[in-house]
Amino acid sequence: MPAPLLSVADYVAQVLALADGHERATETVTLDDAPGRVLAADLRARLAVPPFDNSAMDGFAVRRADVLTARAQSPVALEIVADLPAGSTDRPHVGPGQAARIMTGAPLPPGADAVVPVEQTVTGTFTGGGDTVRVEIVAAPSEGAHVRHAADDVSPDDVVITAGTRLTARHTSAAASVGYATLDVVRRPRVHVLSTGAELRAPGEPLAHGQIPDSNSTLLAGLARAAGAEVHRVGAVADDPAALRAALDAAAHADLIVTSGGVSAGAHDVVKELLSAPGPDGAPAVTFTKVAMQPGKPQGHGRVHGTPIVTLPGNPVSVFVSFEVVVRPLLRALLGQTPHAPTRRVAAATGWRSPAGRTQHVPVVVTDDGVRPATAGGSGSHLVASLALAEALAVVPADVVEVRPGDVLTLMEIDR
Known part of the structure; x- marks a missing residue:
């Protein structure tokens, strides 16, 4: 009787074991180069966000106690003692009966505890013992109105981004806001991809009868690169054990080798023929099995010269499905990410x-x-x-x- 098919979950678990012992090297990149990379360690805030109390509106910074009775019918007049645009380093004190004109993002001046939006004020020049610029408040603010308090969002040493996160522009913006110009990321795994088959020709080459373009290595290279790998596309390798051996020997320095084709039961399935032979320790380099999935039943995984290798079937949709189900989780593990995406x-x-x-x-x-x-x-x-x-x-x-x-x-x- 034929051997029972291995479940998808069990096979993926076997492949993920190839990541055991993998040493993830790191490198430092600028924020501009970080999107698409994987963060190597938890990122802790160096700065509070916001770093200081500031205004959420254009208006006037006031002492709330001074304007609790302000109404349209009975406005409260305050002396304007400062003009604070965003980015101002001035620290004028707002005392009783005073206010400071303030723009969105400007630091809240000492003494003030609320901001009245400009729409709830009337400004003018009033004469009395000299010209004094005043503002009339026509609505009483609530406690802490329109004030963004320091560390409302993040406090220093808070974890802002967790290790294993695939970085986006949103993450780099957050990193900049908490004091970073560079980030430590996981070095991209080096992946060699190749396809096998005497019928394959490089994309764009003229085709004789019985020949087809090598779409598989192009597909695998693009998928691996999009998954965060540094990719070397070997291209098509003939159905010849010596040629395949030479290609695998050349990939010995890689972190992962992915092949397509030659893993079934045909007379010219060179990948299975070469890699199922016993090695020096008596064990085959690759274990070939049949997985209970469709498409993509014939699969193989193991190590060549110590380098993890995953061998996929040759039909293009099988290649695509096998990459998503089997190879992508392995690449995520090599990058320090949770293997299975949501x-x-x-x-x-x-x-x-x-x-x-x-x-x-x-x-x-x-x-x-x-x-x-x-x-x-x-x-x-x-x-x-x-x-x-x-x-x-x-x-x-x-x-x-x-x-x-x-x-x-x-x-x-x-x-x-």
Whole structure:
């Protein structure tokens, strides 16, 4: 009897073990170069945010006790003792019966404890023992009105961004606000990708009968690079053990090798032929197995010259699904991230069949009424052009043989 298929969860756990013992090197980059990188350690605030009490409105800084009776019918007049634009370093004291004109973001002057918006004031020049500029307050402010207090958002030494975060412009802005100009990030894992097959030709080359463009290595290189890796695309390697061995030897310094093709049971499956042979310790370099997933059943993982290697099937949609389900979690682990990215639940807008006993991953588009396969071809592993339409992968559990409209499915986001 054929060996039972390995569950997706069990196989992914085996692959993730390849990250054990990986030493994550770090490097320092400027904030401009940080988006897309992974933060190496928790980022703690050097500064409070805001760093000082400041105004949230254009208006007048006042002592609230002076203007509690202010009404439109009975305004309270205050002497203007200072004019404070944003960025001002002046620290005028606001005493009883006084106010300071203040702009948004300017430091709240000592003595003041509230800000009255300019819309609730009337300004003018009044004569009495000399010209004195005054403001009339026509509404009483609430306690602490329109004042942003120091450390309202963040206090010094607070953790602002946690280690393992994939940085965006929002994160770099936060880092700048708490006193950083550079960040320590995880060095990008060095990933070599290659595809195997005598039928493959470099993209754009003329094709003879029976030949096809090598879309797989292009796909893998782009996916790995978008996942945060430093990528070397080897390209296509012929179905020749010596050529494959030379390509693998050249990748010995990498952090990960990813191959496509040559892992099934065909007569020319060179990856399986070469890497399933016993090594010096009597064990094969790669363990090949059949996983209960569709597409992407034939899989392999192990080490070559100590370098982790993941071998994927050769059909393009199988390559894509295998990368998202198997390789991306490994890359996230190498980068110090949580292996599995968040998912969401969405209803199916249409129905389709799913193979019994295998978890199906269907490239789908997301519409207002739910998800539907990206093409009428469903999850066929050869439908590479449909990947350009796909917005996510819908996951159909192994015990489901038919998806019906309205069934709620787990959705794996792609291009994240």
